[in-house]
Amino acid sequence: MAGDPALGSGRRPVAAGGLARVRVSRGGYHTRPPGPLPTLVPDPGEPRSLYDRGAVATILIVEDEFAVARGIEYALQTEGYEVAVARSGEDGLEYATTQAPDLIVLDVKLPGIDGFEVLRRLRASGSKAPVLFLTARGDEFDKVVGLELGADDYVTKPFALRELLSRIRALLRRAYGDLANAAGGRVIRHGDLVIDLERRRVQRGTRRIGLTATEFEILRHLASRPGRVFSRRELLELLRDYEALDQDEKTINVHVSHLREKIEDDPSLPQFVLTVRGAGYQFAER
Numbered sequence: 001m002a003g004d005p006a007l008g009s010g011r012r013p014v015a016a017g018g019l020a021r022v023r024v025s026r027g028g029y030h031t032r033p034p035g036p037l038p039t040l041v042p043d044p045g046e047p048r049s050l051y052d053r054g055a056v057a058t059i060l061i062v063e064d065e066f067a068v069a070r071g072i073e074y075a076l077q078t079e080g081y082e083v084a085v086a087r088s089g090e091d092g093l094e095y096a097t098t099q100a101p102d103l104i105v106l107d108v109k110l111p112g113i114d115g116f117e118v119l120r121r122l123r124a125s126g127s128k129a130p131v132l133f134l135t136a137r138g139d140e141f142d143k144v145v146g147l148e149l150g151a152d153d154y155v156t157k158p159f160a161l162r163e164l165l166s167r168i169r170a171l172l173r174r175a176y177g178d179l180a181n182a183a184g185g186r187v188i189r190h191g192d193l194v195i196d197l198e199r200r201r202v203q204r205g206t207r208r209i210g211l212t213a214t215e216f217e218i219l220r221h222l223a224s225r226p227g228r229v230f231s232r233r234e235l236l237e238l239l240r241d242y243e244a245l246d247q248d249e250k251t252i253n254v255h256v257s258h259l260r261e262k263i264e265d266d267p268s269l270p271q272f273v274l275t276v277r278g279a280g281y282q283f284a285e286r
Contacts, residue, residue, distance in 0.1 A: 057172055058082040058187065060101040062092030062118065063134065064110055068157070072105060075161045076168075082189075089113035097125055098206045100196055102187060103171060105164075107134045108146065116145060123150045130171040134159075188223045190284065193263060193272060195223055204263065214239060215259045218252070222273060222283035231280040256281060 059076055063069040064087050076083045084101065086092035089110040096104060096118075104122075108115040119131055133146040133154040146154055152174075153167050188195040194203045200216055202209040211219065221238055222230060230238075232249035260267040274282050 057102040058084065058099070059103045059105060059168065060092060060095055061085045061105045062089065062110065062115070063105070063107045064088065071161065072164065075165060079165060089115065089118045093118050093121055096122055096127060096129070100127070100187070100194070100199070100201065101129060103130045103132070103168060103175075105132050105134065105168070109136070116149060119146065119149045119151060130175045132167060132171060190223065190226070190272060190286065195219060202263065209262050211259065211262060214255050215262070218255055219259060219263070219273070222281060226283045227285040229276045229279045229282045234280070
């Protein structure tokens, strides 16, 4: 990304029609100008480890300057990240608290509630997602306040995209260790099903799903290796150290049945946890 233009060097007027707040496929919010936007396609000859794995990190950008937000979005997309963009503090806070992104790029100066208040409410809600602040050059007060409120890092405007990407990668590694680059990742997504491995949370869209410890462990093992068939005996062995189960493999059938009732639209026609007759269970491939 040689010769990156500096982003955030000044505000540009927004074209007539403004930016529209619209729904996106994963249930979050995305901002775009009127009319279609080009789609980025990764170079097949270039290694893209994040594209190759079953789940990728999701990054939320909360930024009201269209040029800045779009530049960051393009850069992150080409690196293989899932990206959501919000134009205001309220939209960003709603997305962050319902969709649990893996990292948040948060501008300090926002319409409505500012970045400080967004961060304060996020931390009060229990969110531990890494937050990288975008601040004005030379504004030491913003930097100090942001870090004291729980921000993990900051970048001053104008900035080079290369530096921003480097800081984002470092924050992901620091927060999630090897999982930041490992297959399966810390958050597994399949359609609108989201499995947060660290916080042990499961969602369908914006609906939180309560699972028992055993149900979560079954789902975690299956979803971490889509398409791989696990026998009932294998699942029983994997769960022995987590919860005392009796020797009957049919116990697994009961837990899977309860799991399906909670995560499937129609438990009799499952789309996530599939039965392989005579063999066991598998998580659906994409």
